[in-house]
Amino acid sequence: GIARGIFSNEAGLGSAPIAHAAADVDHPVKQGIFGVFEVFMDTIVVCTMTALVILTSGVINLDTGALADGTKVKMTAREAKKYKKEEGIIYSVGGDGTLLEVLNGVVGSKNMLAVIPAGSGNDFYRSIENREEMSFPVDVGKVNDLYFLNCCSIGIDAEIGHNAGIMKEKHIPRKQIYNASIVYTFVKYKFKEIEFELNNTKKTGEYTIVTIMNGKAYGGGWVMAPNADVSDGLFDIYFVDRVKKTSIPGLLLKVMKGTHEESPHVHKRMADRIKIKSKENVIVGADGETLD
Secondary structure, X not given: OHHHHHHHHOOOOOHXXXXXXXXXXXXXXXXXXXXXXXXXXXXXXXXXXXXXHHHHHOOEOOOOOOEOOOOOOOHHHHHHHOOOOOXXXXXXXXXXXXXXXXXXXXXOOOOEEEEEEOOOOOHHHHXXXXXXXXXXXXXXXXXXXXXXXXXXXXXXXXXXXXXXXXXXXXXXXXXXXXXXXXXXXXXXXXXXXXXXXXXXEEEEEEEEEEEEEOOOXXXXXXXXXXXXXXXXXXXXXXXXXXXXXXXXXXXXXXXXXOOHHHOXXXXXXXXXXXXXXXXXXXXXXXXXXXXX
16 A cells, blocks of 8 residues: 555655656666666566564464453454344454354344355355355354354363463474473373253262363364254263363263264253352353453
8 A cells, every 4th residue: 555655665656766767877777676676676686575573472362363461352243243233244354263253243233144164164164165055044142141053161171271371481393382282281281170060950070071062072173072963952061071181082082083972071061051150260162252
C-alpha cells in the first residue's frame, strides 16, 4: 500500500525513477545501478531479514496468532460479532484455534459458520470432511464461558498442549515443540484428584486423561473418538485410569493410532453434559485454548 510504497522501494509510485532520471551524473548507467541496488536492499535484504527475525525469535505463535506473552488475538471473534444481526456465512480460515475464536463470535447469531482448513492441526475438519452435505447442524460444547467445537480435556494431554507454549519460549525447533512438550510433561506431570457428575452418577478419582469429545480427533490427528458424530447431540467422554508413568507412552501411542478403546484402563461414556470439580488447580484444554 501507500506506506510500503513510500518507505520501502516506492514501487508503483514513480517518484524514485523520476528522482534517478533527474540526477545530474556523468554516467547514467551508474545511477541506474544505484536504483537497482536500492530496491534490492529494501525489498530483498531488509524485508527478508525482518521475516527471519519474526520466524526465529518466537515473538508470534504461527499456528494460533498468539503473541509470545500469551496474549490471544481476539480480532476474529470481535469481527464475527459485528455481523450478529445479519444472516450470512462467516468463514474461519485457519486451524482449530482460529475456528474456536470465530465460533465464539458466531454463537447466538443467525450466521452460518464455514470452515476452510488452513492450520497445522485441523482436527475438527477431520470429522466433517467426508460428509456429503454442504450445510448441516453441529453440536457446540461449552466449558465455563468458552464455546468449543471439537474437544475439551483434562489431564496429561491438556498439560502437553499447555506446556507446548513453554517449549516455544525456549526456541526449540518448531517441528519438535510437541515432542519436547511430551517429554517435559512426562517428567513433570502430577496426578490430581477430580470429582465428576455424569448421568446422575458421581465419582471421584485420579485419571491420566479425561476427554470430552465432540469431534473424532485432537492433538493434530490423535483419533480419540473414532465413532464420534458431531451432530448426534452427545459427547463421547473418555476416562483413562491412573497408570504408572512407564505405561503412559504406550497408552498415548494407542490413542494416536485410535486403538485405545481396547485397553482395560480406558472407559467410555456418552452424555450431553458433565460436571467436573477439583480441589486443585487443573489445566483444561479446549480446541487449543488453555484454561486454568
